[in-house]
Structure formats: C-alpha cells, structure tokens
Amino acid sequence: MRVFVLDAKKRSLDPCHPARARQLLKSGRAVTYRYYPFTIILKDRLVENSVTHPHRVKIDPGAKVTGLALVRDDISKVVWAAELEHRGEIIHQRMLERASLRRSRRSRKTRYRKPRFDNRRKPEGWLPPSLESRVANIITWVKRLVRWCPVSAISLELVKFDTQKLQNPEISGVEYQQGTLFGYEIREYLLKKWSRRCAYCGREDVPLEVEHIIPKSRGGTDRVSNLTLACHECNQRKGNMTAAEFGYPHIQAQAEQPLKDAAAVNSTRWAIFEQLKRFNLPVEVGTGGITKYNRVRLGLPKTHWIDAACVGESTPKELFVKCSSVLVIKATGHGRRQRCRTDRYGFPAAHAPRRKKYMGFQTGDLVRAVVPKGKCVGVHVGRIAIRCRPSFKLNGFDVHPKYLKILQRSDGYEYEIHSVSSPGLKAGAPDAI
Incomplete structure (x- = not known):
C-alpha cells in the first residue's frame, strides 16, 4: 500500500511508495502524522509546487464489512485498500439489553425511567442507530480519504437485494406479486403450514401457541419463516433455546436464512448516496452485477476490497492490483455513556467515573x-x-x-494490517510510482 503524503499546510499530495517515505523520514524532510493509515507531512513542499494526479474512492458497502479502495485513474492502479468492519450488531444487542433492563425495573416498581408515549414523528430519512452507525462509518472514512489524498471522484455500489427471491429463487408471476402471506392471517398461515399440530411433539387437538424457532433474545425475527406452532408444554420447556438446541434440528432447517444483512444494505444505500453527494464530487453508482462482471473479467478473487476496486463502469479494462497488505479497520465506538453498571437482576453493581x-x-x-x-x-x-x-x-x-x-x-477505530496474497500484477503495470 502507498503512504499518504501531506504538504507543509496539511494539504493532500499524491501517495508515495513506502520506501520513498522511509527515505524522507530518515533525511528529516518529513515527519509522521498518523500511524494508521500511515501518513507523513513534508516540511519543504507545498501543493502549488507539486504535481498531483486524480484518484477515485471506490466503495462496496456491506452489512458487516465494507470494502474501500483508492484507485489512481490515469494509470488504473489500486494504491490503497481497506476493509471496514461495522459494529451495528453490537449496537443492536446493547439497545435490546437496555430495553430489557428498563422493562424489568418497571415491572418490579423499582427506580426507572418512565416510558415515552409513542406519539413522536421520526424525521425524514430516519434510520435506527445500528444502521446509522454503518452510514456514519463509511462517510467518516470517505472524509478522511478526501482530506489525505487528491480525490476527484467517488464510485459506490448501489445494490438492492430482492428478499423474496432470496427466500424462494423459483418464485415468479402472480405468486411473486402477491407474496407469502397473500390471503392469510399469520396464525391461519401457520396452522396450514404445520398441519394444525405441535411442531415438536406432534400433538393435535390442543391449544397451540405461536413460537419463535430462533428466539428473539437470540437474534431471531418476527418473519413468518421463523415462526412455528407449539403446545404450551413444549413452548415452556423450549424456553430460550433454539429449535436445534431443543433437539429438533429439522425444524430449524425450515427457518430460512436470516435476511438482516440484506435488509441493512437495502435500508442504508440511499442514505450513503445522499451524503456522498455533499462532497461536491462526481458520484458514480454501479450495480452488484457490474462489480461481479468486472471482477470475473479481470480474474481477481472475491474479497471486500477487491469488490470495491471493481465497482462501477469506470473500472478500466486492465486494473493493476498489487497489494501485499490490507488495512483492517474495526469500529469500536467512543465508550459507553452508561455510568451505572448493573448485575443480571438489574440492580446497581458499580459506578463508572464520568x-x-x-x-x-x-x-x-x-x-x-x-x-x-x-x-x-x-x-x-x-x-x-x-x-x-x-x-x-x-x-x-x-x-x-x-x-x-x-x-x-483514540479515534473510535482499531487497526490491523493483514497480509494478503497478491491477486497478481497485470502485464505492463508500473512497479513503483
């Protein structure tokens, strides 16, 4: 990977080769500005006295990991790459824990925060905190790259997942338009699907309860594919276990793959696009099909950062990729606001200093x-x-x-440099620029 270079007034210059950065540091012409990603400041250089070249930030958004690549357009070369790991799932879990703690304290009539009335309007474009963090992470790193490198354009994969096709690839025609529950109430649909019997013990002619195959406390959803019918005894014995842990793996096999990741990407794609337009740079959008076509055409393996380098129609016929290492960026946040730590029963256990x-x-x-x-x-x-x-x-x-x-x-992120096997250097690629 190249090293980011700033002039004496902290304005961006072209990234340089690591060997060149070592020479500048050893001679005293440069000082270290950041370690991750490694950035230096030249003491005796200004933008007005330098030649810079256009670079393009390319983004492959994901629910858990987002690929980032910096491509120099005039020579079609990847000069920097990173994979950004989001913490949306951690935020979601902590909000569930907080809500559970408050509910338990309210039910015990202990000291608690009163529930707020559900009469507030959400602003246009509102996203839950777990999704907002994904958008904020991507925008933060685009801002940093624009500040540290002469970026002239942005490419974004604006993908949309068809969740109904993911569940049933063969669905088409009227069935596709109507959806799974057309003509059914959820309970009636489940009664028909599970033949009006308990899914676990097989008992019939007993009161049946709607039950989650993967409990909500374990990350399960209210999607109809995660619901089944159980008698009261089985429902109580199952408790907080999944169907597989309860001894019925074939029941859990009927639960379709979770679509949380696809839903997260669908929900955040336009929010990312609208915020990228505020950089006053040309924003190119591409589909997932174009990304895959470019990657297969260039004969590159599938990784997040390589997918980012292949985003959009701006991807050249020959892309020079020679990265022996990739920066892995993990979002960690800036600490907790919670001052009072509680035990599993909701009672105060410790107080953190402010x-x-x-x-x-x-x-x-x-x-x-x-x-x-x-x-x-x-x-x-x-x-x-x-x-x-x-x-x-x-x-x-x-x-x-x-x-x-x-x-x-500390800036809310952890960094690691991972060595990667280079996908290969295309013929005629410049070795060091």
Whole structure:
C-alpha cells in the first residue's frame, strides 16, 4: 500500500511508495502524522509546487464489512485498500439489553425511567442507530480519504437485494406479486403450514401457541419463516433455546436464512448516496452485477476490497492490483455513556467515573511503552485500557503511565494490517510510482 503524503499546510499530495517515505523520514524532510493509515507531512513542499494526479474512492458497502479502495485513474492502479468492519450488531444487542433492563425495573416498581408515549414523528430519512452507525462509518472514512489524498471522484455500489427471491429463487408471476402471506392471517398461515399440530411433539387437538424457532433474545425475527406452532408444554420447556438446541434440528432447517444483512444494505444505500453527494464530487453508482462482471473479467478473487476496486463502469479494462497488505479497520465506538453498571437482576453493581481521561491518556490510545525494569522489561506498542489510577493495561500486562508515549490518539477505530496474497500484477503495470 502507498503512504499518504501531506504538504507543509496539511494539504493532500499524491501517495508515495513506502520506501520513498522511509527515505524522507530518515533525511528529516518529513515527519509522521498518523500511524494508521500511515501518513507523513513534508516540511519543504507545498501543493502549488507539486504535481498531483486524480484518484477515485471506490466503495462496496456491506452489512458487516465494507470494502474501500483508492484507485489512481490515469494509470488504473489500486494504491490503497481497506476493509471496514461495522459494529451495528453490537449496537443492536446493547439497545435490546437496555430495553430489557428498563422493562424489568418497571415491572418490579423499582427506580426507572418512565416510558415515552409513542406519539413522536421520526424525521425524514430516519434510520435506527445500528444502521446509522454503518452510514456514519463509511462517510467518516470517505472524509478522511478526501482530506489525505487528491480525490476527484467517488464510485459506490448501489445494490438492492430482492428478499423474496432470496427466500424462494423459483418464485415468479402472480405468486411473486402477491407474496407469502397473500390471503392469510399469520396464525391461519401457520396452522396450514404445520398441519394444525405441535411442531415438536406432534400433538393435535390442543391449544397451540405461536413460537419463535430462533428466539428473539437470540437474534431471531418476527418473519413468518421463523415462526412455528407449539403446545404450551413444549413452548415452556423450549424456553430460550433454539429449535436445534431443543433437539429438533429439522425444524430449524425450515427457518430460512436470516435476511438482516440484506435488509441493512437495502435500508442504508440511499442514505450513503445522499451524503456522498455533499462532497461536491462526481458520484458514480454501479450495480452488484457490474462489480461481479468486472471482477470475473479481470480474474481477481472475491474479497471486500477487491469488490470495491471493481465497482462501477469506470473500472478500466486492465486494473493493476498489487497489494501485499490490507488495512483492517474495526469500529469500536467512543465508550459507553452508561455510568451505572448493573448485575443480571438489574440492580446497581458499580459506578463508572464520568471522566474518560486520566493523566492525559484515554482508553484506545496507541502508545509505545519503554519499560526499563521488571518482568515486562522492553519496548511494547499497542492500545491501552486506562484505570483511574497509575496502572494501565497494555498487551495483557500492567504498565505505569510514566513509561508511555502516545503515538496516535483514540479515534473510535482499531487497526490491523493483514497480509494478503497478491491477486497478481497485470502485464505492463508500473512497479513503483
């Protein structure tokens, strides 16, 4: 991957080869600006005295991982690539836990926050927090790339999943238009589907209850494919288990594959597109079919960052791809707002301090520790977890803050560089530019 370069006024120049960056740093002409992604500042260079070339940011949005690629248009070369891991599922789980905690405290008449009336209108374009975080992560990194590199255009895969086709690929005609529950109430549909008997013990002529094959507390949904019928005894014995854990794997096999990921991509695609237009740059959109066609035509393997490099009709006939490593970016957030930690029964167990910094350090800061003595003697680099006392966690051991030096402040993301097997360098590709 290339190294991002800024001029003396922190304006973007063309990325350079890592070997060239080492020369500039060794000679004193440049200093380190960021470690992830690695960025340097030239002390003796300005944009007015430099030649820059157009680059294109290419995005392949995903529900869990988004591919990012930076392509230099004039030579059709991928100069930087990354995979951005979202935390939408974690946010969703924490909101479920918070709602469950509040419900339990309300039912016990203990101290609680009163429920709000459901009479508020949601603004146009509203997204739940778990989806909003995905959009915010992508826009944040596009902003950073535009700031660190001379970007002249953006390409986005504007994909749409047909969830009904994903469930039943053979559906067509009138059945496709009508949908699964046409002419049925949900309970009547389930009675017909499960032959009016308990799906687990097979009993008939008993009161049947609508039951989730994968419980909602375990990530199950209210989709009709995740519902079945069970007698009261089986429903109580099953409790919080899935059908497979309850001893009926064939019942769980009837539950279709979850469509949460497809729904997340469908819900966020236009929000990403509308926010990308605010950069005042040309925004090209492409379909998933075009991405796959370009990747197959170029003979490249399927990964998130390679899919991003193949997005849109702007993908050239020959794309020079030579990346020995890819930056993996994991969204971690900026900590919790919750001050009172509770036990599993909802009673206060601990109180977190309001301040997030101690002695100038914050959890998530990238630091270098030079420990002169003790069992952890040596030089260590990593991210710290602070405590409100001079004893921080670094790479699994305790270290005093006086031995630490900050390399990069916490910005809500964790970084790893993963080595990849290069998909191959096309004939005639420039080796170092």
